[in-house]
Amino acid sequence: MGEIAYKRQDNQKKRQVWLRVIYIVLAVLLIGVVGAVIYGYNVVHKSLPTLEGEVTLPVKEEVIVKTDGHGVPHIKAKNMQDLYTAQGYIQAQHRLFQMELSRRQASGTLSEVIGEATVDHDKYFRTLGLRRAAEKSYDVYSDEAKEVLQWFSDGVNAYIKEATDNGALPVEFTLLGATPEPWTPIDSLTIGKYMAFDLGGHWERQAFNYYLLETFDEAKALELFPSYPENAQTMIEDVELDIVTSFKDAIIPDEFNGSNNWVVSGEKTASGKPYLADDPHLGLATPSIWLQMHLEAADMNVSGVIFAGVPGIILGHNEQIAWGVTNTGPDVQQLYIEKRNPDNATQFLFEEEWEDAEVIAEPILVKDGETIDYEVMETRHGPIISEFAKEIGANHVLALRWTALDATTELQAILQMNRATDWEDFEKGLEDFHAPVQNFVFADVDGTIAYKANGKIPVYEDGTDALLPLEGWDAKNEWKDFISFDELPRVVNPEKGFIATANNKVASNKYPYHISNVWAQPYRYERIFEVLDDRETLTVEDMQALQMDATNLRAREFVPYFAKLLEEVELDEREQQLLDLLEEWNFVDDKHLAAPLLFDQWFVQLEEILYADIDEAVFDLFSGKAQTTDELLRLGNDSIWVTELGTIEHIVYTAFREAIASVEENFGKDESKWTWGDFHQVQFKHPLSSANKWLGYFFDAGKPLPVDGSAVTPLAARAEEDGIVNHGASWRFVIDMEDPTTGYHTVSPGQSGHFRSEWYRDQVEDWVDGTYHETVLGDVSGAVLKIIPE
Numbered sequence: 001m002g003e004i005a006y007k008r009q010d011n012q013k014k015r016q017v018w019l020r021v022i023y024i025v026l027a028v029l030l031i032g033v034v035g036a037v038i039y040g041y042n043v044v045h046k047s048l049p050t051l052e053g054e055v056t057l058p059v060k061e062e063v064i065v066k067t068d069g070h071g072v073p074h075i076k077a078k079n080m081q082d083l084y085t086a087q088g089y090i091q092a093q094h095r096l097f098q099m100e101l102s103r104r105q106a107s108g109t110l111s112e113v114i115g116e117a118t119v120d121h122d123k124y125f126r127t128l129g130l131r132r133a134a135e136k137s138y139d140v141y142s143d144e145a146k147e148v149l150q151w152f153s154d155g156v157n158a159y160i161k162e163a164t165d166n167g168a169l170p171v172e173f174t175l176l177g178a179t180p181e182p183w184t185p186i187d188s189l190t191i192g193k194y195m196a197f198d199l200g201g202h203w204e205r206q207a208f209n210y211y212l213l214e215t216f217d218e219a220k221a222l223e224l225f226p227s228y229p230e231n232a233q234t235m236i237e238d239v240e241l242d243i244v245t246s247f248k249d250a251i252i253p254d255e256f257n258g259s260n261n262w263v264v265s266g267e268k269t270a271s272g273k274p275y276l277a278d279d280p281h282l283g284l285a286t287p288s289i290w291l292q293m294h295l296e297a298a299d300m301n302v303s304g305v306i307f308a309g310v311p312g313i314i315l316g317h318n319e320q321i322a323w324g325v326t327n328t329g330p331d332v333q334q335l336y337i338e339k340r341n342p343d344n345a346t347q348f349l350f351e352e353e354w355e356d357a358e359v360i361a362e363p364i365l366v367k368d369g370e371t372i373d374y375e376v377m378e379t380r381h382g383p384i385i386s387e388f389a390k391e392i393g394a395n396h397v398l399a400l401r402w403t404a405l406d407a408t409t410e411l412q413a414i415l416q417m418n419r420a421t422d423w424e425d426f427e428k429g430l431e432d433f434h435a436p437v438q439n440f441v442f443a444d445v446d447g448t449i450a451y452k453a454n455g456k457i458p459v460y461e462d463g464t465d466a467l468l469p470l471e472g473w474d475a476k477n478e479w480k481d482f483i484s485f486d487e488l489p490r491v492v493n494p495e496k497g498f499i500a501t502a503n504n505k506v507a508s509n510k511y512p513y514h515i516s517n518v519w520a521q522p523y524r525y526e527r528i529f530e531v532l533d534d535r536e537t538l539t540v541e542d543m544q545a546l547q548m549d550a551t552n553l554r555a556r557e558f559v560p561y562f563a564k565l566l567e568e569v570e571l572d573e574r575e576q577q578l579l580d581l582l583e584e585w586n587f588v589d590d591k592h593l594a595a596p597l598l599f600d601q602w603f604v605q606l607e608e609i610l611y612a613d614i615d616e617a618v619f620d621l622f623s624g625k626a627q628t629t630d631e632l633l634r635l636g637n638d639s640i641w642v643t644e645l646g647t648i649e650h651i652v653y654t655a656f657r658e659a660i661a662s663v664e665e666n667f668g669k670d671e672s673k674w675t676w677g678d679f680h681q682v683q684f685k686h687p688l689s690s691a692n693k694w695l696g697y698f699f700d701a702g703k704p705l706p707v708d709g710s711a712v713t714p715l716a717a718r719a720e721e722d723g724i725v726n727h728g729a730s731w732r733f734v735i736d737m738e739d740p741t742t743g744y745h746t747v748s749p750g751q752s753g754h755f756r757s758e759w760y761r762d763q764v765e766d767w768v769d770g771t772y773h774e775t776v777l778g779d780v781s782g783a784v785l786k787i788i789p790e
Contacts, residue, residue, distance in 0.1 A: 046168040048754055049093035051783035056790045057158045059085050063787040068780045070773045071751030071759030074294040081151050083297035084311050086787050088155025095308035095753040097172040098287050100180050101687060102309050103187040106194035107131040113178040115367040126362040127376050127383050134189035136407040145412045149185030152311035156183035191309045196404035199436040202518050203333035203400055208621035209468050220640045226517040226624055227631050258503035258520050259326035260714055262528055263441045263449040265497040270539045271738035274443035277543045278324025279729035281716045286684040286701040287753035290731045292745060301777050302418045303743060305731050312414040317743055319777060320421040320445050322735045325438040326501045330457045330516045332403040336381040336472035340395050348379050349473040381472055403456045408434040423448050430454045431485055439501040443737050451499040453489040453506050456482045457515060465514040483513050498532045518624040523553040523712040543734045548770035550589040550708040550715045555599050562652050569653045578660055589713050591677030591706040601662050605655035610641055677706025679723040684749040701749035701761035707768050744772040
């Protein structure tokens with residue numbers, strides 16, 4: 001018994017020892033975890049912007065930066081050099097990682113920090129040559145503009161050095177294992193060139209049209225060529241080309257990158273002064289593509305938004321004027337079929353002579369991989385963009401001529417616009433704004449409202465209008481010139497009392513020049529026109545409400561049309577019940593209603609039926625598809641695409657039946673529980689979340705939220721196939737020129753690019769609900785940062 005007791009005591013002691021060991025290990029682990037959390041917390045918070053106190057920068061005199069309650073920096077300097085240096089520093093504080101990704105994306109250097117996954121992306125952007133175009137542009141800038149670019153870069157670099165020395169770079173750099181290189185003026189201009197790329201120019205539709213002619217009978221192919229509703233309101237030689245293969249890896253800008261804007265004369269406003277409203281439609285992500293700022297120095301006091309990485313204010317107002325833009329969408333890109341010399345792969349035919357193409361070395365550094373010795377070839381027309389994928393024919397390639405690849409001077413225009421005091425002054429500044437072509441609307445304190453479609457729009461010989469790739473060896477196909485500045489579409493103080501644009505056709509067929517073959521569907525514009533034309537005394541609240549208007553004129557047109565067609569079909573009780581639901585709908589894409597969900601799916605099914613014969617590999621080239629779909633449906637049984645499948649009645653009914661089945665499968669059979677918002681939801685996602693869902697938990701700006709609107713409503717909210725809205729109004733702005741010092745804004749998801757900032761996601765619900773905040777040009781309360789000379 002004594003021996004047993006001894007063994008029990010010995011085992012108990014061993015257990016106690018092991019428990020103590022376990023406790024110690026757990027304590028050490030806990031201390032380690034707590035330490036890691038504290039360390040991580042300190043590292044993350046160390047990189048938050050400095051909003052108060054003092055910092056030293058390469059400035060001449062003290063600069064004051066006040067950050068208001070919505071995270072908007074108000075920068076006040078005594079001279080322009082200090083102003084732009086401070087702007088560069090403040091932008092970098094809020095958005096350095098975004099700036100880094102933007103310049104790498106546009107320059108084709110993502111693979112240096114990400115690795116093999118982005119090689120094809122880098123090849124494409126090296127081929128386009130946005131950075132080469134930025135370098136050409138820098139050479140033609142004025143000395144003043146070059147100074148501004150350098151001052152801005154000095155400010156960015158001061159922050160990079162400060163953050164690097166203090167171990168306070170944004171945590172995203174640590175996650176990528178990267179450090180930022182010094183900022184240069186070329187980086188800013190390259191980001192500007194990327195925005196021209198993002199707003200497109202329709203080369204992809206030329207390629208798609210070529211595919212149609214090569215694949216289908218001519219009459220059938222031509223039916224899908226771009227057209228525009230006749231009554232809508234307005235403001236080759238055979239070659240070896242495989243379009244399906246050529247552009248399989250091409251990066252196509254989203255065709256929904258449009259906008260709404262309008263100006264209203266004081267004759268129609270409650271204040272008696274003009275109103276201006278603008279909401280550019282771009283990708284919705286976090287951080288926002290825009291950064292709102294207020295800049296004041298010398299003779300300039302301007303507020304609005306700018307792309308992170310670029311100096312000045314591109315959209316906004318000063319104390320005398322306000323302005324906004326939408327994308328005109330002209331044909332500023334032309335594909336040329338180049339005939340290659342079979343005996344020399346770097347020569348191409350022009351006017352019966354072989355010309356040498358320029359071969360440009362563009363080595364691509366790959367993280368954890370070998371450098372790729374990549375080469376780009378440029379003909380007289382531009383880069384050969386089919387080469388990046390694979391050879392598309394033994395003797396032919398496709399080259400891209402594009403205005404944005406020329407030397408252009410948009411920053412000079414911005415600097416002039418920021419200081420302009422009236423329409424004459426503002427329009428003078430527009431002479432330097434070449435690419436992308438934009439619909440500018442303008443209002444001033446004296447009551448002038450104006451519009452101009454501004455930028456370089458090519459003029460073709462003999463009525464050629466950019467529908468197809470052109471033979472690059474024939475001089476008659478060259479661009480002859482550009483529409484002269486004085487002949488660009490322009491309106492000043494119209495009798496109707498307002499001007500509006502929504503990427504619609506901006507000039508009637510009487511206009512002497514070709515502008516574009518591809519326009520947005522007219523529904524957004526027609527709804528804006530309808531509201532502005534119908535009311536005599538408009539208020540600022542009316543302007544905001546119109547930006548949030550979810551009226552769907554496409555549904556207003558097609559639901560009655562479809563219902564009429566279905567009179568020829570014997571519907572069962574369930575189908576008739578759901579058709580009645582659509583006919584009783586008020587045609588508002590309200591997130592609480594069931595009808596928008598069913599109507600949306602009806603068109604999804606219609607397009608699947610109509611376009612079943614089109615190769616999926618070229619479907620992304622089919623820009624303006626929705627407009628074409630509308631036209632085919634209007635043609636009905638006069639359409640080859642329809643009659644080859646049966647009748648319009650049969651197609652509409654089949655699509656209706658399949659839409660019902662799709663909605664029931666995903667949302668149940670009780671239509672009283674269907675809502676548009678169950679499917680249609682907005683989420684502002686961070687670029688890193690696509691790499692890892694756990695990173696998305698930290699960096700995405702909240703969970704998806706139900707939202708009104710659609711791609712065809714003034715409240716622009718275009719969803720992907722999964723219902724997630726990732727395109728829409730990236731900034732909303734309204735101003736009453738009775739008080740030009742106060743603007744009403746929404747910048748979603750928020751001002752800051754730092755995920756621990758209070759302004760990182762604070763405007764998400766504002767975006768959904770249509771809530772605006774005021775920003776003034778005068779003195780504001782908020783955190784005060786003093787920037788003093790080094």
